[in-house]
Amino acid sequence: MNIYEKRVKDIQKILKVEKLDAMVVTRPFELGFLTGFHLEGYMLLISRLDARAYLPKMLLEHFRSKVDFVKAFAPDSIMDEVISTINSCKLRKTAFEPETETYPRGVFWRKKGLIERKGLTAALRKIKEGAEIEAVRKSCAIASRAFKIMKPRIKPGRTEISICLEIEDIMQSFGAKGPSFNIIIGSGPNSALPHHETSARTVKNNEPVLVDFGCLCDFYCSDITRAFFIGRPPAEYLKIYSIVKKAQEKAVARVRSGVRAKDIDKTARDCISDAGYGQYFIHGTGHGIGLEIHEAPSLNSKSEDILKEGMTVTVEPGIYLPGKFGVRIEDSVLVKKTGCEILT
Amino acid sequence: MNIYEKRVKDIQKILKVEKLDAMVVTRPFELGFLTGFHLEGYMLLISRLDARAYLPKMLLEHFRSKVDFVKAFAPDSIMDEVISTINSCKLRKTAFEPETETYPRGVFWRKKGLIERKGLTAALRKIKEGAEIEAVRKSCAIASRAFKIMKPRIKPGRTEISICLEIEDIMQSFGAKGPSFNIIIGSGPNSALPHHETSARTVKNNEPVLVDFGCLCDFYCSDITRAFFIGRPPAEYLKIYSIVKKAQEKAVARVRSGVRAKDIDKTARDCISDAGYGQYFIHGTGHGIGLEIHEAPSLNSKSEDILKEGMTVTVEPGIYLPGKFGVRIEDSVLVKKTGCEILT
Structure with missing residues (x-):
């Protein structure tokens, strides 16, 4: 298990403690921290059981060549696809981190029923390993x-x-x-x-x-x-x-x-x-x-x-x-x- | 009138056309575009009549030495001071630009009665002079x-x-x-x-x-x-x-x-x-x-x-x-x- 896989597992432990089903990750610093893939424009949906990445088409092959423990998809609309997965997998309590989110995206998540939860990845990022x-x-x-x-x-x-x-x-x-x-x-x-x-x-x-x-x-x-x-x-x-x-x-x-x-x-x-x-x-x-x-x-x-x-x-x-x-x-x-x- | 003063005047014209009393500007790219002061951590409140900058103490003298057409302040709490000015100057219709705002700040502005209005500075930034x-x-x-x-x-x-x-x-x-x-x-x-x-x-x-x-x-x-x-x-x-x-x-x-x-x-x-x-x-x-x-x-x-x-x-x-x-x-x-x- 590499360092990134371990970090995603740590996030999954935090989800359990926080009684959350899943969380979305959207900012390059947190994405790079969790996957080692430091480019912008993609998102992660981490549930207690697995992790999925939703990427623009131009990054799909690149991501797959670098990150093998996250399922990667390149849907037409990334945010709609994230919501569709949340619904189909019944991830009822899915969180986003308000402090790392843009206003338009945060408003979208709220409208779709996601909840705010501060400091989930920050808890891991603060302590260096x-x-x-x-x-x-x-x-x-x-x-x-x-x-x-x-x-x-x-x-x-x-x-x-x-x-x-x-x-x-x-x-x-x-x-x-x-x-x-x-x-x-x-x-x-x-x-x-x-x-x-x-x-x-x-x-x-x-x-x-x-x-x-x-x-x-x-x-x-x-x-x-x-x-x-x-x-x-x-x-x-x-x-x-x-x-x-x-x-x-x-x-x-x-x-x-x-x-x-x-x-x-x-x-x-x-x-x-x-x-x-x-x-x-x-x-x-x-x-x-x-x-x-x-x-x-x-x-x-x-x-x-x-x-x-x-x-x-x-x-x-x-x-x-x-x-x-x-x-x-x-x-x-x-x-x-x-x-x-x-x-x- | 220098180029930045002209841009602030252009924003004031847009406020008039859009029937707004004022707008807040918070992102470094827009701030630098409007003042020539490209550092982060400060905010502008532009009304139809004037422009005010709210800065951390460490940037106050620096800002004043570079920008002379904007009144500069270094309050203890920047966001609270912006709201206090909006209230005392009765800037009833004050806008923020959702596409350039962070989620926590956007939520704060909404709670305080500010309204969303897209593309105000973008309209100026798109066309280069x-x-x-x-x-x-x-x-x-x-x-x-x-x-x-x-x-x-x-x-x-x-x-x-x-x-x-x-x-x-x-x-x-x-x-x-x-x-x-x-x-x-x-x-x-x-x-x-x-x-x-x-x-x-x-x-x-x-x-x-x-x-x-x-x-x-x-x-x-x-x-x-x-x-x-x-x-x-x-x-x-x-x-x-x-x-x-x-x-x-x-x-x-x-x-x-x-x-x-x-x-x-x-x-x-x-x-x-x-x-x-x-x-x-x-x-x-x-x-x-x-x-x-x-x-x-x-x-x-x-x-x-x-x-x-x-x-x-x-x-x-x-x-x-x-x-x-x-x-x-x-x-x-x-x-x-x-x-x-x-x-x-």
């Missing part, structure tokens, strides 16, 4: 290694974009498929914009740089941020940097199975607030990484998540002084029983 | 130019992935931001899978290759497919190639303002069916390209779209013989009054 951990670990290792090579090449006179393209190239040369998100190279005051769009601005001497990057490797994401100063850093930069550094280290030190995600956020936030910069820490402390660059759990003040062994999350506090500079320090970590492993 | 046409043209030119350089380098012994990475590099060196989708390099029997996932397979002598690629340039996509044979093509390949070539040329020749999109599909489909290969043409003939790689209009047998001047679409019939080979020929074209301009 063997091959997934290896993929995140590899993705993080490639990004880290690429930055070591890249950092000395970030010099005055280079544009943000040229730095971005080169780090992408280095990661690809180490086996990454591509970046895991739009890489942020923020130089000078641009470093104060947490989601700055990498621009044609030239890095100057005696100014800060913020680099937020990561890659995709075997479909899994890495995410790292490094902040540093080109030239001789002024006292204010050193001060802000050391506050963020301390906040990040304290937050990372608290990560272990059983801790509430919001307490990790509180640790970092208290540290920055105590230093007098609370109003400049304008985002959450972290997020899960996996097939998606932002996925469950959330590490912010409103999070209801509890960290568990096998979760892979980022820890990334920051301070942003508008018009001046910003510092964010981010690592990706693997949650363990008694602590965490820093992957980056 | 000056700067958009230039961006698509540039994106297509870069992809075409890259392929000219790349084609002689596609030789026996190279892996599909290495070809993919090199064409990406070349496009980036010409100013592209990255690929506009997962580039497909299908060698040998892989060419028979329309959405083959580029693999570590090595290209061999005397076999077909299919290359489906494009880039992102100034946020706009290009899309091209070329099929060819390494070595001496057998008669069957030449026959299939010439059928697809003829179908593609005939379909392109029919493209002009006023023609029904489904008639372009019929032209290509009839050509391939008449040659006896109808069952192997397993997808639609084309799609719009713009900010998204697949957007309105659709060029397939069920499409209700009418082509209009300023639309940018692909024309890409194909024949796929399972386990043997596939041929698809795709160009991106700009619809004009009396014909079309081939951009690739």
